[in-house]
Amino acid sequence: DAGVTQSPTHLIKTRGQQVTLRCSPKSGHDTVSWYQQALGQGPQFIFQYYEEEERQRGNFPDRFSGHQFPNYSSELNVNALLLGDSALYLCASSLEYSSQETQYFGPGTRLLVL
Amino acid sequence: DAKTTQPPSMDCAEGRAANLPCNHSTISGNEYVYWYRQIHSQGPQYIIHGLKNNETNEMASLIITEDRKSSTLILPHATLRDTAVYYCIVRGLGQAGTALIFGKGTTLSVSS
Numbered sequence: 001d002a003g004v005t006q007s008p009t010h011l012i013k014t015r016g017q018q019v020t021l022r023c024s025p026k027s028g029h030d031t032v033s034w035y036q037q038a039l040g041q042g043p044q045f046i047f048q049y050y051e052e053e054e055r056q057r058g059n060f061p062d063r064f065s066g067h068q069f070p071n072y073s074s075e076l077n078v079n080a081l082l083l084g085d086s087a088l089y090l091c092a093s094s095l096e097y098s099s100q101e102t103q104y105f106g107p108g109t110r111l112l113v114l
Numbered sequence: 115d116a117k118t119t120q121p122p123s124m125d126c127a128e129g130r131a132a133n134l135p136c137n138h139s140t141i142s143g144n145e146y147v148y149w150y151r152q153i154h155s156q157g158p159q160y161i162i163h164g165l166k167n168n169e170t171n172e173m174a175s176l177i178i179t180e181d182r183k184s185s186t187l188i189l190p191h192a193t194l195r196d197t198a199v200y201y202c203i204v205r206g207l208g209q210a211g212t213a214l215i216f217g218k219g220t221t222l223s224v225s226s
Contacts, residue, residue: 004157035214042201042218043158056212088155090157090158102148105158105159
């Protein structure tokens with residue numbers, strides 16, 4: 001158990017809808033990264049939040065947005081859902097300024113877009 | 115793109131050592147080698163990481179060649195629960211803001 005929690009575990013939406021996924025980092029961690037994993041592929045980096053700001057972003061459209069709260073928890077929002085957004089969404093937490101900043105992953109939220 | 119190359123699949127008998135290779139010939143001097151694994155439909159699990167010295171923890175050992183261009187993850191006594199996709203990732207030191215770049219990994223199948 002990495003100590004990272006995500007909610008909900010599963011979600012079904014229809015095309016065009018909006019979705020919000022939530023992540024609570026491991027105790028003591030201050031940095032949250034989000035990844036998308038399509039079936040049969042490795043996880044792909046979406047973005048990372050530190051000090052409530054987006055610090056780095058992968059190759060994802062603006063439909064994907066996020067937020068980090070003062071308690072370091074984070075949300076991932078996806079607008080105008082497409083069928084191709086169906087995937088496992090993973091949250092990983094780490095500690096800035098630790099020795100090697102290892103990222104620890106949560107169990108993921110499986111999103112199905114119909 | 116991922117900076118590492120791994121075989122797509124490997125088999126191992128239960129109780130035997132599983133040796134998973136990884137090639138990272140373009141690794142820089144300040145880059146670590148990280149290993150994660152992902153059991154079906156779960157989040158990736160951190161296993162171990164190293165810079166240039168061999169490392170061991172309760173899960174595995176990491177052997178890095180002297181020129182740092184390749185490494186091997188060793189699971190000393192594989193069990194059925196070690197069946198998973200194993201990812202080898204290269205990542206810079208002091209770069210907490212950098213993403214983990216996953217390749218396709220190695221699917222390890224442990225059988226009795």
